[in-house]
Amino acid sequence: MYFEAKMIKVQTGQIVEFYSNSCSVVSAGEEFKCKIRGRINLVVGDMVEIEIISNNDNLEGLVTKRLDRVTALFKSKEKVKKPIAANITHIGILVTQSPKTNLEFIDKWITISINASIEPFIIFNKIDLLTNDEFKEIQKIYEDLGIKTFQISAKLRTNIDVLKEYLLKKTAIFVGNSGSGKSTLTSAITGKKILSKALSNNQGVHTTSLSTLYNINEMQIIDSPGVRDIDIDHLKLKEITLGFPEIMHHSLNCVFPNCSHQIDDGCAVKTAMKNGDIKESRYNNFIFLSNQEKIR
Numbered sequence: 313m314y315f316e317a318k319m320i321k322v323q324t325g326q327i328v329e330f331y332s333n334s335c336s337v338v339s340a341g342e343e344f345k346c347k348i349r350g351r352i353n354l355v356v357g358d359m360v361e362i363e364i365i366s367n368n369d370n371l372e373g374l375v376t377k378r379l380d381r382v383t384a385l386f387k388s389k390e391k392v393k394k395p396i397a398a399n400i401t402h403i404g405i406l407v408t409q410s411p412k413t414n415l416e417f418i419d420k421w422i423t424i425s426i427n428a429s430i431e432p433f434i435i436f437n438k439i440d441l442l443t444n445d446e447f448k449e450i451q452k453i454y455e456d457l458g459i460k461t462f463q464i465s466a467k468l469r470t471n472i473d474v475l476k477e478y479l480l481k482k483t484a485i486f487v488g489n490s491g492s493g494k495s496t497l498t499s500a501i502t503g504k505k506i507l508s509k510a511l512s513n514n515q516g517v518h519t520t521s522l523s524t525l526y527n528i529n530e531m532q533i534i535d536s537p538g539v540r541d542i543d544i545d546h547l548k549l550k551e552i553t554l555g556f557p558e559i560m561h562h563s564l565n566c567v568f569p570n571c572s573h574q575i576d577d578g579c580a581v582k583t584a585m586k587n588g589d590i591k592e593s594r595y596n597n598f599i600f601l602s603n604q605e606k607i608r
Contacts, residue, residue: 325340360378
């Protein structure tokens, strides 16, 4: 028996799950499993045009076009950029005492965020394990830069409601070292069970390579294992400097226009650091990331 496939009008939707050669798209409140026409470069979060095909009472989708991205988060290898998520508004940087998050990680992600036109914020997780306010000093460093911070326990759901209120009408992705609680936090906010595997050294590992966007109560949370090993080798020195606005500000007063900010003579940045106007940790991380760029 012959059944004629009927083409329905083109619709706009958003990719909420992405596989290697297919994806799930939400359009007009419905979710469609879609094939991809040609070799369109797609990631979770992308807005796309799809054709809906009615075939034997089953609705199937075909992605025909990707719409312009407002923002995109990239990973790079040997200076080749590859997108891993799109149309993100905020990046939440998870910081923990166990395992200990170093400040270089925080500053690297602030730099990545700013260069992607995405707003960074910091989540101090596992506060239930603290004996004192170990985060207080670090929190002040970044709040003085105008970066929003939160102290939570994803495991105990402490202050989760405050974080959820902040995330309303935003599209966020969480980043952190293994064991920082990304899966637990995503589960606490979305109500979905995010698979992770506990290791003996308090580290957690994603058990799936699937990237997913969750639409929950006027917010969007992207969970992508692709952010685990992201690097910044596609960023130039001027772009790295954007992640350190206090250094960029003081560098305008350096005597020499190509100041490396590593020699005292005529360097307003080093003077500001010695005077306490630039935190030493921020200065050291700027120099480290800058030197990494120079040797690439």
